[in-house]
Amino acid sequence: MTTIRALIVDDEEPGRINLRFALQDHPDWQIVAECTSVAAARDVMAQQAVDVIFLDIQMPRETGLALARSLSLNLSLTTATTPPLIIFVTAFNAHAIEAFELHALDYLLKPFDDQRLAQALERAAAMLKLRQQASYAQALSNYVKAEDEAKNDTPAYWQQISVRSVGRIECIQLDEVIWIEAAGNYMQLHLKQNQIRNQNQTQRQILHRVSLSQLEKHLDPARFMRVHRSAIVRCDQLTQLDVLGDGVYQLVLSNQDRVAVSERYVADVRQRMQDGLRPA
Known part of the structure; x- marks a missing residue:
């Protein structure tokens, strides 16, 4: 059993x-230290390896975001070549929770x-087992960048999105997304086939x-547009608009998908379509 x-x-x-x-109920987890500040945490990580950090967000002097930022930018703060996984621990904050979910980062909501703890531990253990720290590092970097932009009131539209699946986080380039469909509390990304890794090549969707509304706020309206309460399409994928009946319309995209x-x-x-935003 790996500790x-x-x-x-x-x-x-x-x-x-x-x-x-x-954590005493999870014998494969070992607490190497408990810190009351970000500065103390940096000292610990400079001296010994850490796999996972349970990181409170709201702390005096330096917040948890400050530590996440420094880890995403400067790996010399740790003894590892990739940053530790972070499970953010926070009291209820709607913005923080939405940010974690958008970037596929895990969190625990106090109390x-x-x-819920077991679920977070299982996810972290699976990512460590599959050696997914590199993709996690990219997701953490994207999260920190978005938070800094929001704080400076200069938000930029996203170029990629981090998606969680079993034991992994995958960074999907938005240039490879053909359209996005609402699926309850999920969204379904319809991708080019060559973006599906380690899966059957006929699969073309990722949940x-x-x-959908959460993601829409971060998409460039010059590149993506809402066409239905349950669908967003990439503008350069529009090929045909069909009228199916009185007030009933359907788009045909470049990959032949049909979207209401x-x-x-x-x-x-x-x-x-009149402006010529069609694929060449």
């Missing part, structure tokens, strides 16, 4: 105690229960547990 080395970073003693006792179009978006779709 997973964990570091707890939380300025509040009850939070550290609760997590320490909860958390045993089942991500983020709502709501009547409220028809004029915008026609304008895009």
Whole structure:
């Protein structure tokens, strides 16, 4: 059984105690240190290897985001070649939770229960087993960059999205996304075939547990457009707009997928197609 080395970073003693006792039920997890500040955590990581950090967000002097930022930019802070996985621990904050979900990062919402902790531990263990730290490092970097842009009130549209599947995080380039479909609390990315890795080549969709509305805020409207409450398409994929009946419309995309179009978006779709935003 491989031991997973964990570091707890939380300025509040009850939070550290609760997590320490909860981890006692998971013998393959070893707490190497408990820190009350980001500075103390940096000292620990400079001296010994850490696989996973349980990182509180709101702390005095330096926040958890500051540590995440430094890890994503400067690996010399640790003894490893890739940053440790971070399980963010936070009290309820709608923005923080949405950011973690968008970037496929894991978090625990205080107070958390045993089942939610077990799920986070299982995800982390699977990623470590599959040696997915490199893809995690990219997702962490994207998260930090987006948070810094939001703080400076200069948000930039995304060029890629981090998607979680079993035991891995995959960074998908938005240039490879043909269209995006709502699927309950998930969204389904319809991709070019060559973007599906280690899977049957006939598979062309990836599910991500983020709502369509959450993602839409980060997409460049010059490249992507909403055509239905359950669909966003890439503008250069439009080839044909069919009228199926009174107020019933359907788009045909370059890959021959057919996507329903709501009547409220028809004029915008026609304008895009008239402007010549079609594949060559």
